[in-house]
Every structure is written in structure tokens, then in C-alpha cells.
Amino acid sequence: MERLTLLGLPLDPVDMEGALERIGRFLEEGGAHQVVTLNPEIAVRAQEDEALRRAVLEAELVTPDGVGILWAAQRLCGAKLKERVTGIDLTLALLGRFPGLRVYLLGGRPGVAEKAAKEVARLGGEVVGFHHGYFREEGPVLEDIQKKSPDLLLVGMGERQEVFIHRNKAHLGAQVAMGVGGTLDVLAGEAKRPPLWAQRLGLEWLLRVGLDPKRWRRAPRLFRFAYMVLREKG
Template sequence: MTKTIPKVHIFGIPFSKMGMKDTVQYLTDRINAREQTHVITANPIMIMSALEKPNYKEMMLKSDLIVPDGAGVVWAAQKGGDPVAERVTGIELLHELLKVGESHHWKVYLLGTTQEIIEAAAQSLQMQYPQVRIVGYRNGFFGADEDDEVVASIAELKPDLLFVARGAETQEPWIVKHREALGVPLIMGVGGSFDVISGKLKRAPEWIQKLRIEWLFRLLQEPKRLPRMLVLPKFMLKVMRNKENVTKHIENS
């Protein structure tokens, strides 16, 4: 099954222009057809990493679908004159897929963060979506020497969806490296979503999201994120200085 996805290239990174509803339908069709899809929920920090590190960009381009998770991505597409339909956040996409998954009795595996948080997240999701089967979960604290064992244990359970939350620099590269061996129809990195789902962190109120300052709300809860957040002004400056080239498909943007 092939469907042409409308895309906008932001500094060479191809973002889906689909809204949440179309994205969920597209992924549902692929899951049911058993066609593997690696979804990246990308933000401006990831775009900047791709611009600064060719290997990271190459890794992102190996994914099947990149959705505009960050408000800054939506803003950049707009400034470049080729807007996306709406912001498609990882945590909302996860919930929407599990809503659909109830009628299909999809099997789900959760990987990443601490054991305490992943257990709480699994319990919370199972209560919210009782017809979805959470077949397993594991914390994200394992080294490369344990990769094969972790991958084999997940593959054996044959989940339909795998949600991964590991460090920003390791999450997507790990998925790209092991996706074939995992054999899971849908694999998606979800960043800090399990922190919110477990109740450890609060999601920004809707009015804060609409003001596009969710990053500030999160920073106040996690001050250790400050070094990463300092990339955001650099991204905004780059967009403003290169408005005419933001959405052009230039490989060496």
C-alpha cells in the first residue's frame, strides 16, 4: 500500500503536512497492512541537530514519516510559505492511535525512561484503553551490549506498536538500527511522553500550548533542559534570516 504524503521540507527535513486525523488514518492502514513505519515526532532541536550533524540528518531521512511535533516547526513552515495542517504531537498521536487500537485489539510495547515511570505509564494506559493489550514494557537503561537481548524479547511478543522513550541523541538512531530485527509495524519515539502519562510531569494547559510556549512550561518543571532549550533562539534566528530557503528542498540546507 502506497500513499503519497503531502510534505514540506524544512531545511531539508521532510515533514508531513497531514493533520492529526489523516495521520492516524494513514498509520492505522499501514499497521493493519503490516507495513512497517518508523515515525519521528520532530521539533526544532532535532532539525538543528540534523543541520549540525550529517549522520543525524541521514538517520532522520531513513524514517518513514516525520510529523511536526514542535510548535516551532509549525511556525517555520508558515514563515517559509508552505504551512502544515497543524501540530501533531507525539503524546497526542500516541493516545489517538490507542483509541483506534481498542477496536483492533492491538498489542503494544513500551520501552524507555526509568522502571518506575514506565510501570506507571503502562498501568495508566492499560486503564485508559482496556481493549488494547500492553504486552510488555522495559526501562531504557541498557547498554549496546544488551541491545540484541532487548530487541529479541520485544520481537518475540510481536507487538503492533512500539513506543520508545530514550535519550534525545539515542532514541531515533536506536530505532533505525534495530527496526528490521524488531519487525514491529509501527515504531515511534515519544520523548518525554511517559513522564506525563505516568503523572510525573504535567502537560502544559491548552492556553499555554496555543501561545506556543509549552517549552517554557516544561523548562520550569525540568530546569536541566536549559542547555537543550538554548537551541530554540538559534533556530528562530535561522528561520528569520533564511525565510526564502526554509521550505525549499535543498539537501545541503
């Protein structure tokens, strides 16, 4: 299927298998590729953050991350997408599909990426490097990533991750770079995913917001996303 346009942003109407096939081609052809897992929060932020909007517009793959994106795609584009393709699920699927994938992990508090690296290795990936996300100077971090030249760079740096990848994509030396949010915390055992029933219903975000006061400030963006979709549809 051709790329969709959602609130002025691109969306590739892929399911998990389609995303894996596309990334497999990226790995074969070489070069630098950015993967964005688009959720409602990113879509809202991109309306006002030009750097983020440019990162999404120029990403080589934009997957539907979030039940809200599936709803918006059907309402605005008439496209009934099969499933969400989230950062954590895509990460796990890539490690299963491509044994020996050379992986670099960037993000989280000091110690988190190191713990996550052990889990990535257990799942069959070859960890070539890791670094926490609390650095002041990008230079040494970029130099280390470029030196390690990973197949897959996982960046868990919250709201900074997509713009960081886009700004440095040509100099990272990574074939595929993907923003993965809290995935490193999950892999490190520092955070747990919501129950399976919540994942299947696409309610992970609701449970996270409800259980973590730090996320309450993000809730208005979800309501704004719904308003924007309804307003655009008229």
C-alpha cells in the same frame, strides 16, 4: 499534500486525523515503519548529527511537533499547517482510534514504563511488554521486542530514540515505532503536562524550559532554530 522540505529535512503536512489515517494504513500493510514527531530541537541536532538526519530522512511519517515547526513551514514553504501532532497527543489518539492495539513501551527510569503500561491498558491498549531505557546491551531488549512483535512500539529515550529506532527498525518486529520523548513519564504520572492554555498556544516547551533547570541547556537550540529559518528565508 506532498511532503515538504524544511531545513533539509522532510515534513509531512498532516494534522492529527491525517496522521492517524497514515498509521492505520501502516498497520494494515504490515512491515516496519518509523514515525518521527519533528520539533525544532530535532531539526537543529540533525544538522550536525548524520545518524539522526538519516533517521528523519528515512522515516515513513514525519509529523509537525511544535509551534516553531508550524511557523517554519509557513515561512519557508508557504504551507499553513492546521495543528501540531505531538508524541503524547498522537499516542493518546492512537489508543483511542485502535482499541486493542498491541503496545510495547521502552524508556524512562526503571519502573516508569511499568507504570505507564497500566495507563495504556486503562486506555484500551493491550500491553505486550515494557522495559526501562537504562540498559547497557541492546541485544536482550531487541530480542524481547521482536518476540512480542507489537503493533506499536513507543520509545521514550530522549536524544537516542530516533537513531535507536532507525538503526534497529528491520529487527524490531514492530509495525510502527515512534519516539515519544517524555510521554512515558506523563502516562506513568511522573510528570504533568503544562496547562491546557499553554498547550493550545504551543508554549509547552517554554514552560518546561522555564520550570526545569535541566532543560535550560536545550534553550539555545530553540533560538538557533529560529535563526536558521530566518537566515534561509533571507
